[in-house]
Amino acid sequence: MNRAVTEDEQLGQLEQMIRETPVKIDLTGSVMERYEQKRRQVSRGAASGRRVWRKAAVTAAAAVLIMTAVAGTGLISPAAAEALRQIPGMGRVFQLAGDLGLRAADEQGLYKGLAVSDTHGGISVAATAVAFDGIRVSVGIELTAPASAPEAELQTGSLQEAMTDVELSINGQPLNDYAPDGGSIGPFLFPVPDSDKLVLEFSDLRNQGGQAFPEQFGLGLHFRIAGIEEPFLLDIPVELNTRDNLVLAPSAVRNNGNVRIQVDKVELTPVTTNITTRLELEGMTISEMHSSGSSIGFDLLDDQGNKLQMLSGNGTSAAGGTVLVQDSRFAPLASVPESITIKPYHYVYKENSTSEFQLDADGHVMVEYIPGLEMTIPVTGAVQ
Template identity: 45%
Template sequence: MNIPLKPEDKEIEQLQKLIRNTPIQVDLIDKTMDRFEKVGTRRHKRSNTLPKRTRNTIIVTSATLAMTFMLVVGTGFISPTMAASIRQIPGMNSIFQLAGDLGLQTADEKGLLSKPNLSDTHDGLTLSVPEVMFDGTRVSIALERKTEEGSNYAEGNISSLITDILLSINGDAVNSYAPSNTSNSIDPYTILGKDNNSTILQFSDLRNQGGKAFPDKFELTITVPVSGIKQPFEISIPVEKNTKNNLVLTPSISRDYGDIHLKLEKIEFTPITTNITTRIVLPEHSKISSLPFLSYELFDEKGTSLKLIGGSGWSATDGNVLVTDSQFEPFKSIPKSITIKTYKNIFKKEDKSQFELDKNGNQIIEYFPKLEFTLPISK
């Protein structure tokens, strides 16, 4: 005998079918390039623009349950009661957990963050800071929007409202920590949050490029002008380093290829971020702008690679020296050894603003084997 399903059971069954049968479009290259455009990934000062984005949309199944849950809840396929129950699932309300950054997901799962829940409100718009993370290499601030009913500021992505972001640390402008007498500045950028009402503000110090390190504990004030609102939003946030015993190595090993002298200066491992600092030196009177756009891949001893999430680089007055910090997602555990591969992207001959793609739609890159590093890691 079939027992009739309760209304809430029918909703669960309907939700399960929807999850199984609904594909989700994930524009991976677009998302990555959006981050590069916003990240201040100034490998050097030779250009302020990036090549036109090449689209490669991939259809994935809805096994990514969190994304599907957010889609289903947000589009009203289930009752408010069921939606409220789903939002109680651990991590469903965490901006860090749903941002697509393994390090920030780890911070949420391991409690390596703070939850200040501070906010400011003007003209029916509230900007709040529900989550903060600082691991010594990057500061991540979750920003969330809430609006009153009928507000003019409820539409579109939260990032479209923000016209600028000003930062100060303990009352001093954040660029008081940048290298003095240079144009190398600390540039905040935003990445996608869990939905249109959230974003994540990130920035790093430039201690590896001649600046000062951020204190382990400081008061951060963010000032956010919003178009159409006279008074800027201002939130003061206590920030404290959330990780301990970060592993920092200074191997100072070098490789040479033609006129390129590449030095690996520092590697920093935290539970949230892996950062490598490199220095390229060309012959005197040469210019960094003569080089192709160089990037790095990072692998452990098993060949597992880490995703690049950001970074910054600077060359004084387009000189012959380029110092770069490249930030990757964290290793799950400290590897026995790492390999760093240097490469350049290949661009289309007929259009230098677009990447050359292989038959599978992947970007074609060219490695420089003589600029490769492999070194053991001593814990």
């Protein structure tokens, strides 16, 4: 059975494989070049207010999903959240993002408004909002160049393109100290329609052998802006904005030929749905799987058949290994469902190619669900 996925979803999976798996994956140069070309094209589009790309995200046309079953689990009252939303600029970056989970965080007040900034060369860069649901840390970043400082201007078309050499620390400790041995926690810079704003995001690798982030910590954000000599430094207070997240440990397993997939954990928050999977191969390494064009992606559906927006993901595999442990992050569920369904798939490539994707009539990349690997996991009554 085939179905079409958006190119955003496909690019998200590629970035997951290329950028965040510690093992060096021998993807072909043409795939890397195609990914980088697409990233630059979409960055330019975001700068001019056109189509917005967020890793593995559908554009901002869909309605906000509110996880009503766990509403009110934030650290502030609904009245206080409403008051915060009335303050100009508070959380606005999250509302603009194509990420339905961040929109839900904005709507429910599950974030902290900030006024942390640094200024050099007439350009000010500020962290205006931060959300942490125990799965991912998201920071809204905004740039301003006052009219009183006419010399201040970006050397590129958007903040996303201008922001480089990003380094993060937690309570003064390098972020990668929280990664498993040989691993790396790579932050992502996601554009929004306003070219002077972006969302910086990262997640721990606790499900892959790394350390969990503290519930409260100081985030040091060190970076440069193209054309500005001095580096920027923001000290951002972060604290857990959700409580009573739902965690399942289903250990559901499916096999098909030389592929074995196990779902180790499902985590539900008002901002994110996360699944942790363990992929085991026989007769092939993870690197060989990627380079042969047989990489595996996932769709996640609720009990009504609604497919959740994929947001991001990362994976860890030992060099030359045959096991890949990965986290795939999706938009939050509208309510706690009876069950969720995970549907693994392969991308469909053009004939005699492992880098050119086959498209449908609407220009969407085609995928093929893998027989025997679909899993339906009970949620209601299975909470630990």
